[in-house]
Amino acid sequence: MKTLLDVCKFLKAAGTYYLATVDGDKPRVRPFGTAHIYNGKLYIQTGKKKAVSHQIAANPNVEICAMADGDWLRIEGELVEDDDRAARVSMLDAYPELKALYDADDGNTQVFYFKNATATLSSFTKPQETLNF
Template sequence: MSNIEKVKEILEKAGTFYLATVNGDKPKVRPLGGLVFYEDKLYFTVGTYKDVYKQLEVNPNTEVAAWDGEHFLRYYGEAVLEKNDAVVEIAFEQMPQIKEVYEANGLEMGVFYLDNATAEIRNMMEIEESYEFKY
């Protein structure tokens, strides 16, 4: 299993994970669940009409945090917003109810991955594993 697959496994096991962005000079955190593993990258999905997407356009520094019941994950770096129809289609296959909402309302799904990123797999006291990702 590759290092990025380890990160994916924790996020999938957690189910819900939390994405932190910067809104001006204030932090903003929200729960997410959209995740696509494609061409050895871990993509996150958010609507391009949402504040989170706009915040990432202004300041791409972000962090994802998750707890899978056993490990805590901190995955942080620079969001690379990408137009990638293949990833969007996979996301819609995984979440058909979301596809219906987006299509019915003329919305666009945005996707991003983290570059210049670090993933820390932690227990309550220390980092157990740490990985760097540069694409």
């Protein structure tokens, strides 16, 4: 886990990862599947109408957990909304299957990038690796 591209590749290999947010004083975890590098940052996507969007707006500190091939990756950090249309288009182009549900101009599609984040790759058999970004 040397680069942000390695982090993104791991998330894509896992297919599904789990995003944890806070709803008031209660944890909330749900499956996600988008991971995209845009302008040198790691992005995820959701819809503004979803509860997760409101939870991120109230507290942008989140954590992701994914597992693939016996290794697991945790990413903790702050999500920042990028309201640039080009960022939404880039995400939807990377995940064309989402175009059946989202459009860059629908007022619902929302993309976030990680800031002040730490990715930690762990395994039962290999040394732990950490990347700050």
